[in-house]
Every structure is written in structure tokens, then in C-alpha cells.
Amino acid sequence: MNFYDRIDFLEFFDTERIIDEEPGIIEYKIASSEGVTLKISMITCEGRVNFTLISKAGIELIAFGFDDIAYITCDKNKPGLIRFLFYREGKEEEPVVTVLVKPTISLSLNTE
Numbered sequence: 001m002n003f004y005d006r007i008d009f010l011e012f013f014d015t016e017r018i019i020d021e022e023p024g025i026i027e028y029k030i031a032s033s034e035g036v037t038l039k040i041s042m043i044t045c046e047g048r049v050n051f052t053l054i055s056k057a058g059i060e061l062i063a064f065g066f067d068d069i070a071y072i073t074c075d076k077n078k079p080g081l082i083r084f085l086f087y088r089e090g091k092e093e094e095p096v097v098t099v100l101v102k103p104t105i106s107l108s109l110n111t112e
Contacts, residue, residue: 032105036061040084040099042069049086051097051107064109066096 028040035056042049050065070089076082082102085095098108 030101030105036105038099038101038105038107041065047089049097051099053105053107069096 024043024045026042026044028042029037031037037054039052039054040049041052046067047069048065048067049069050063052063053061055061066086066088068089069086070092071087073085073087073095074082075085080103081100084099084101086097086099087094088096094110096110098110100106100108
């Protein structure tokens with residue numbers, strides 16, 4: 001999915017929380033059962049995606065971002081498992097970031 005299409009994006013993330021704070025920025029938030037929140041911010045005009053993990057107390061644990069994100073895919077093929085894969089332009093063979101949101105939140109980075 002090209003993440004510039006807001007309608008596809010809404011369907012892509014189902015009924016999870018999506019917030020528009022500013023034009024051109026789409027944010028997606030999901031909280032784990034432990035209270036940790038993952039915020040994914042997409043700056044659509046720049047092709048940039050930022051990831052932030054926030055503790056139950058509201059403290060930012062880690063934040064990082066990637067430029068040149070060309071598209072996102074979603075793996076919902078296994079029951080109880082939802083995984084999002086973010087691919088860089090020109091490097092479609094392997095995702096730069098893999099985000100597991102169900103059953104728990106985890107991030108896997110490929111910075112090569």
C-alpha cells in the first residue's frame with residue numbers, strides 16, 4: 001500500500017486509533033495490554049515515517065524515523081498476529097522496519 005492514500009490507510013489499520021494533528025501528517029496509535037503505546041507518524045509529503053514508544057506513565061522511551069519509505073504492507077494471515085512492514089524506495093526486497101502490533105508490540109529494524 002502506498003501510504004499517501006488516506007482512505008486505504010484507514011482501511012489498512014482497521015478501527016485502530018488514527019489522529020490527524022496537522023495536514024500531511026497521519027498518526028496511528030496502539031497501546032499494549034501493559035500500557036506501552038506505539039505511535040507511528042507518517043509525514044506524507046516527505047515519505048518519512050517516525051516511530052515512538054511511550055511508557056504507561058507517558059515517558060518517551062525511544063523515538064526514531066526513516067526517510068524514503070515507499071510503501072507499507074500488512075500481514076494479517078495468522079490468527080491473532082498483525083504485522084506491518086515498511087519498505088524503503090529502491091530496497092523493496094527487505095523491509096527497513098517490521099512492527100508487530102498483536103499479540104504484543106515489538107519492532108525489528110534492518111538498517112543495512
